[in-house]
Amino acid sequence: NIFLEEIKTNGYCVGCGLCASVSEKGQINMQMNASGYLRPVAQQGLSSEIEKRINEICPGVHIQHPAGLKNYHPIWGPLVKVRTGFAKNVEVRRQGSSGGVISALAIYLLESGKVDFVAQTAVSKTEPLVNVLQKSRTREDVLYAAGSRYAPSSPLENIRDLLQTGETFAFIG
Numbered sequence: 001n002i003f004l005e006e007i008k009t010n011g012y013c014v015g016c017g018l019c020a021s022v023s024e025k026g027q028i029n030m031q032m033n034a035s036g037y038l039r040p041v042a043q044q045g046l047s048s049e050i051e052k053r054i055n056e057i058c059p060g061v062h063i064q065h066p067a068g069l070k071n072y073h074p075i076w077g078p079l080v081k082v083r084t085g086f087a088k089n090v091e092v093r094r095q096g097s098s099g100g101v102i103s104a105l106a107i108y109l110l111e112s113g114k115v116d117f118v119a120q121t122a123v124s125k126t127e128p129l130v131n132v133l134q135k136s137r138t139r140e141d142v143l144y145a146a147g148s149r150y151a152p153s154s155p156l157e158n159i160r161d162l163l164q165t166g167e168t169f170a171f172i173g
Contacts, residue, residue: 003054004041012061015037015153016059017040018054019054019058020154021156021158021160022053027044028046029041032152086099086100089104095143095147096147097146097148103142106136107139110136110137114168115168116168117135118172119136119159120133120142120173121145133153135169
């Protein structure tokens with residue numbers, strides 16, 4: 001498909017999978033390319049309606065922020081604030097990335113009942129070099145997915161399915 005190829009060729013694609021989620025099931029699949037990145041591949045021609053929808057929501061196409069910001073970094077964009085912290089729980093702090101703050105917050109959200117699950121990237125239980133989007137419902141689930149994953153992932157590939165569950169969830173991605 002020319003539209004998706006243009007996004008990929010111009011270096012706009014981040015491999016998030018959102019285009020696959022907003023298209024019809026099986027119309028776009030995320031596949032590993034020769035460089036080792038997950039990229040969308042159209043299995044059939046995309047309608048102009050789907051192309052329009054992708055153009056409206058693709059994060060690679062729409063990188064925008066206000067002009068003239070005081071603390072603007074040429075690579076990272078606008079720098080608003082930087083905070084540091086760490087999890088009080090030693091296990092969470094050591095298991096998680098960068099002090100375990102995100103994992104601690106996810107556990108809090110689950111245990112307090114504020115969310116039904118946490119959608120987060122985890123290592124596949126069957127393929128250790130593959131990432132999957134896991135629905136964590138317990139502290140143990142969160143800790144299984146804790147830590148950085150240095151392999152391609154498309155965390156938004158099934159976001160529509162998650163939204164259709166009707167459950168409240170937190171997304172880490």
